[in-house]
Amino acid sequence: MSFTFRLRRSALAVNVLVLALIAGSAFLVYAVPRSILAFMAFQASLLVVYYAPLAHRVKMGYAVLALGVLMPVLGTINGYYMEIAIQVGIFVALALGLNIVVGLAGLLDLGYVAFYAVGAYLWAIFGSPQAGKFISAALVSFPLAPGWFFVFLILGVAVAGVTGVLLGLPVLRLRGDYLAIVTLGFGEVIRVLANNLDKPWNITNGPKGITPIQRPPLFFDPLLRVAGIEVSPFTLYPLYFYFLVLAVVVVVILVNQRLEHSHVGRAWEAIREDEVAAQAMGVPLVRMKLLAFAAGASFAGIMGVIFSAKQLFINPESFTFLESIGVLAMVILGGMGSIPGAIIGASVVTILNLQVLKGISLWLNELRNSGLEFLGFNLANLPSQFEPAKYERMVFGIILVLMMIYRPEGIIPARRRRLETYHRGEEPPP
Amino acid sequence: MDWPLVLGILPQVVMDGLVLGFMYALIALGYTMVYGVLELINFAHSEIFMVGAFVGVEILLVLRAGGLLDPLNPFLVLLLIVLTGMLVSGLLAVAIERVAYRPLRSAPRLIPLISAIGVSFFLQDAVRLVESLWRNAFYLTYPSFPVFNKRIELGETVDFSVKSLLVIAASLMVLVALQFLVNRTRLGKAIRAVAEDQPTASLMGINVNRIISVTFLIGGAMGGAAGVLFGVQYNTVNPFTGFIPGIKAFTAAVLGGIGNIPGAMVGGLVLGLLEAFAASYLSLFTGGAFGAEYKDIFAFSILILILIFRPRGLLGEVVRERA
Numbered sequence: 001m002s003f004t005f006r007l008r009r010s011a012l013a014v015n016v017l018v019l020a021l022i023a024g025s026a027f028l029v030y031a032v033p034r035s036i037l038a039f040m041a042f043q044a045s046l047l048v049v050y051y052a053p054l055a056h057r058v059k060m061g062y063a064v065l066a067l068g069v070l071m072p073v074l075g076t077i078n079g080y081y082m083e084i085a086i087q088v089g090i091f092v093a094l095a096l097g098l099n100i101v102v103g104l105a106g107l108l109d110l111g112y113v114a115f116y117a118v119g120a121y122l123w124a125i126f127g128s129p130q131a132g133k134f135i136s137a138a139l140v141s142f143p144l145a146p147g148w149f150f151v152f153l154i155l156g157v158a159v160a161g162v163t164g165v166l167l168g169l170p171v172l173r174l175r176g177d178y179l180a181i182v183t184l185g186f187g188e189v190i191r192v193l194a195n196n197l198d199k200p201w202n203i204t205n206g207p208k209g210i211t212p213i214q215r216p217p218l219f220f221d222p223l224l225r226v227a228g229i230e231v232s233p234f235t236l237y238p239l240y241f242y243f244l245v246l247a248v249v250v251v252v253i254l255v256n257q258r259l260e261h262s263h264v265g266r267a268w269e270a271i272r273e274d275e276v277a278a279q280a281m282g283v284p285l286v287r288m289k290l291l292a293f294a295a296g297a298s299f300a301g302i303m304g305v306i307f308s309a310k311q312l313f314i315n316p317e318s319f320t321f322l323e324s325i326g327v328l329a330m331v332i333l334g335g336m337g338s339i340p341g342a343i344i345g346a347s348v349v350t351i352l353n354l355q356v357l358k359g360i361s362l363w364l365n366e367l368r369n370s371g372l373e374f375l376g377f378n379l380a381n382l383p384s385q386f387e388p389a390k391y392e393r394m395v396f397g398i399i400l401v402l403m404m405i406y407r408p409e410g411i412i413p414a415r416r417r418r419l420e421t422y423h424r425g426e427e428p429p430p
Numbered sequence: 431m432d433w434p435l436v437l438g439i440l441p442q443v444v445m446d447g448l449v450l451g452f453m454y455a456l457i458a459l460g461y462t463m464v465y466g467v468l469e470l471i472n473f474a475h476s477e478i479f480m481v482g483a484f485v486g487v488e489i490l491l492v493l494r495a496g497g498l499l500d501p502l503n504p505f506l507v508l509l510l511i512v513l514t515g516m517l518v519s520g521l522l523a524v525a526i527e528r529v530a531y532r533p534l535r536s537a538p539r540l541i542p543l544i545s546a547i548g549v550s551f552f553l554q555d556a557v558r559l560v561e562s563l564w565r566n567a568f569y570l571t572y573p574s575f576p577v578f579n580k581r582i583e584l585g586e587t588v589d590f591s592v593k594s595l596l597v598i599a600a601s602l603m604v605l606v607a608l609q610f611l612v613n614r615t616r617l618g619k620a621i622r623a624v625a626e627d628q629p630t631a632s633l634m635g636i637n638v639n640r641i642i643s644v645t646f647l648i649g650g651a652m653g654g655a656a657g658v659l660f661g662v663q664y665n666t667v668n669p670f671t672g673f674i675p676g677i678k679a680f681t682a683a684v685l686g687g688i689g690n691i692p693g694a695m696v697g698g699l700v701l702g703l704l705e706a707f708a709a710s711y712l713s714l715f716t717g718g719a720f721g722a723e724y725k726d727i728f729a730f731s732i733l734i735l736i737l738i739f740r741p742r743g744l745l746g747e748v749v750r751e752r753a
Contacts, residue, residue, distance in 0.1 A: 102540075106540075108540060108543070170734055170738050171734065171737065171738075173737075173738070173741060174737055174741060177469075177471050177539075177543070177688075178684065178737055178741065180471070180543070181471070181677070181680055181681065181684060181733070182730075182733065182734055182737060184677060185677070185681065185729075185730035185733055185734070186730070188677070188726060188730065189726070189727050189730050189731075192723065192724065192726050192727055193727070195723070196721075196723045196724065199721075200720070321673070325547055325551070328544075328547075329544075332544055336540075383562075383563050391555045391558070391559060392555075393551040393552070393554055393555040394551070394552050394554075394555030394556055394559065396548070396551050396552075397547075397548040397549060397550070397551035397552030397553075397554075397555070398548070398552055399548070400544055400545060400547060400548025400551070401529075401530050401545045401548040401549060401552070404530075404534060404537075404541050404542070404544050404545035404548065405530070405533050405534065405545065408534075408537060408541045
């Protein structure tokens with residue numbers, strides 16, 4: 001009796017605490033719109049929800065409250081946060097896709113962003129006048145109507161998945177390092193193609209990129225009008241993309257969870273641990289590896305379609321090796337094979353790139369302009385090249401190395417993985 | 431098809447391919463040495479190469495600023511910058527191994543690979559930062575020597591510069607020296623023993639850590655030499671110079687059979703020749719539809735084909751995979 005009472009009371013305390021955190025940080029973001037720390041506190045409150053000792057349903061409720069209600073409101077007030085939230089969502093989906101390939105199946109893919117490019121170019125070409133340059137206008141006129149966007153979301157999944165299988169087929173016999181280098185080469189090939197397929201047929205418009213790309217139709221706009229709400233597309237589109245990305249992320253997470261706990265997921269993990277043994281136990285290697293490649297690629301494909309519609313403009317610059325490594329770093333930082341890990345990894349890296357480094361740069365600039373003296377050194381003399389935002393690779397590199405040395409299992413390790421990354425004879429952490 | 435034209439430029443294409451190929455081979459040797467001993471793709475090798483190129487250009491620029499460049503014998507200067515580049519790059523490689531690879535030696539193999547990528551990114555920006563602070567620019571140009579640019583004519587159709595010859599000669603020298611070192615000396619024997627089986631080698635009284643450091647020193651030094659020669663040959667360097675030659679050289683190493691020294695050489699040459707052929711003939715054979723920019727695609731397609739039909743590479747042996 002007294003035990004259940006204490007438990008209930010503590011659950012209440014936790015609930016109050018979590019609610020206070022979410023509401024408080026949201027209010028901070030609202031009150032101090034320029035503060036990066038406030039926004040990070042808001043994001044951290046979601047992490048607290050994840051770790052809080054609460055029932056699964058309750059946690060989901062808080063997540064829906066924060067991501068479905070508070071974030072859109074805050075994002076409408078300050079569009080910059082909305083942009084970051086969309087960006088984080090896109091990378092979360094990419095990281096979850098790569099998590100299947102690298103984290104679950106153990107196939108090291110260094111050219112993952114190529115599939116993202118495939119999706120992005122697919123909609124960019126047909127959702128802009130670009131396709132008219134190599135397909136006769138007599139058949140169809142381009143750009144396609146905005147409504148086709150939804151068809152291309154599905155198409156993006158299919159085409160990227162097929163590309164994944166096409167890459168997977170020849171390289172399946174390879175392992176580890178060889179696979180890594182071939183996927184790296186594949187990524188470069190896609191980039192070279194995007195860069196140069198403006199002749200003999202102008203398919204990708206080369207380095208100039210493609211613009212303008214169609215946005216999806218505001219099919220609910222009439223409904224809003226009937227309800228008496230007049231919103232300009234400028235405020236509506238960020239919200240639209242936010243919820244679209246959020247919806248895709250939710251689907252991706254569900255698919256990921258289902259896969260992980262199905263026999264397919266276990267087969268992948270078996271392959272990752274020991275290919276020979278897995279094969280001996282009857283795991284169909286070829287089929288499973290192809291499936292991993294296709295599943296990972298299709299997530300990237302759908303996000304590519306959304307990305308090109310959101311940006312209105314794409315060029316090969318967005319699909320470089322750095323991007324592939326960026327996504328890989330998200331998976332590894334978060335914890336390979338771990339779904340919450342991939343999510344937190346993607347958030348941390350994106351926010352670090354978009355917010356923290358830029359913030360430090362701005363802060364340094366202010367110091368410079370203030371001409372403050374520090375230990376006899378006038379800060380106005382700080383070299384102008386010293387700008388953290390420009391040196392994202394350096395910060396990234398240091399993080400990768402330190403992480404590998406001190407916490408190779410990632411921020412939120414997968415349960416099984418946590419035991420593995422510790423050497424034999426060493427005690428795993430609890 | 432304009433056959434006289436095709437045949438007419440053939441000797442020149444072969445020559446260009448050889449120069450490029452020896453350059454790749456020299457970088458590939460660094461990958462292959464490290465892979466042979468540790469079974470680790472030293473992703474940072476392309477940045478070790480880039481640092482070598484920067485050491486070379488910095489010495490030349492400092493000498494020129496001091497007015498010392500012109501009075502000195504260019505061949506002496508070249509020797510100086512190659513040796514300094516080798517020293518700095520070699521020591522850098524040893525430091526990288528000590529900091530980023532040694533603590534991870536018994537970890538699953540994905541983990542040191544990631545830290546290698548981390549080191550590689552770090553070095554790109556570190557060099558960019560240092561050069562930005564020091565020169566306010568990070569795209570640097572090698573001062574040119576008239577002697578190196580002098581063309582040697584062979585018959586009517588082929589001519590090449592002295593510096594191309596230097597690249598070929600230096601690579602050949604390094605290859606021979608390395609073959610001798612690995613196969614004929616005590617140190618080489620120790621390196622082979624460590625590559626074969628680390629615990630057993632250490633039981634036989636070999637200091638495994640020291641041998642691995644020495645391997646990195648040699649591999650890094652070759653990367654440095656390649657970097658300086660690359661700078662002399664192609665004139666401009668920047669912090670991202672290393673990436674493309676790096677992956678091409680790795681491709682070459684895989685092509686020849688990674689871990690195999692003559693293999694790296696053969697792989698480099700095949701890749702270099704192939705690239706030169708693609709660069710010159712692609713537009714000729716397709717009527718101008720596809721140009722030289724597709725040469726990279728050929729390099730990687732060849733890599734995939736080789737790996738499908740002969741995964742151990744042209745000269746490689748079957749290697750057991752470490753989990």
